Amino acid sequence: MITVEHLTKRYGSTLAVNDLNFTVEAGEILGFLGPNGAGKTTTMRMLTGYMPPTSGTAKVAGYDVLAESLAVRQRIGYLPETPPLYREMTVEGYLHFVASIKGVSAGERSGRVDWAVKRCGLGERRHQLIRKLSKGFRQRVGIAQAIVHDPPVIILDEPTVGLDPKQIIEVRNLIKSLAGDHTIILSTHILPEVSMTCNRVVIIQKGQVVATDTIDRLVSQSDDRTQYELKLAGHLEPLRQALAQFPGVEGVQVQSEGENHVVTLTTAGATDVGPELTALVVQTGLKLYEMNRRRATLEDVFLQLTTTETDLAEESAVTDNQEPV
Secondary structure (H helix, E strand, C coil), rough: EEEEEEEEEEEECEEEEEEEEEEEECEEEEEEEECCCCCCCHHHHCCCCCCCCCCCEEEEECCCCCCHHHHHHHHHEEEECCCCCCCEEHHHHHHHHHHHCCHHHCHHHHHHHHHHHCCCCCHCCCEEEEHHCHHHHHEEEEECCCCCHCCCCEECCCCCCCCCCHHHHHHHHHHHECCCCCCEEEEEECCCHHHCCCCEEEEEEECEEEEEEEEHHHHHHHHHHEEEEEECCCCCHHHHHHHHHCCCCEEEEEEEEECCEEEEEEEECCCCHHHHHHHHHHHHCCCCEEEEEEECCCCHHHHHHHCCCHHHHHHHHHHHHCCCC
């Protein structure tokens, strides 16, 4: 549905997007991730025909974004980071206007507006002026204008900005419900949202793709280790000796306060050894109050791929300059 080949954008001497290559399959939800300044918004603007690339090509639904820009725009629903709203119009009036300029026929227009209003939870606000809406509801109107013409491709730049937790869940469910019939590119800094919504991710750094795969594969390739945190009470020495013989243990850290202990254990591989650890604790006579298992997350992968040596040096400098507590 979307094919990007060697896409590049320069602003004078600044290289904002550098030789991007990726594809998005029909019906897929793709998470498009990167730190601030990585080139995400510039890429999305090129895909939507908002600005031309310096070089390279991108095709949406088979149409070239440069040579067939109008055809591309007709097939895309786009929500930029700041929704393009006319604040003096009502919600319903604005959506009718958007539907008309996006080519929805007069006979279908009311039905499409009703559908978008319902999907975005705007029923009680449809006759209200946009300027009187809260930021969260204005964001919903922005999503409604992106989907009102039923485009095959939807590009969403930070769609949950300004929403409360309940609204975020509703928007997440809306995005997931659109998959299959629509191909979606979702850019956001809320990585748990990506994990719960997207089929696959593309991560860019300094205008270049640094990773593209399913979330599970990226996580498994990043760090094939598992960490357990055990909260215990009792005499710890028998457990220390037993853990020295436990298969796959790569590290043990202990924090103790009297007879209470927090043991952090790192093991090689993805196999869950929680039951064996529980049995071992019982055998050594300790009381086990809590055990948590943790593997690498998308956030860990993101930080690993986008944290540069300069970032680490700046962080170290800040730490070195801190006064001791």
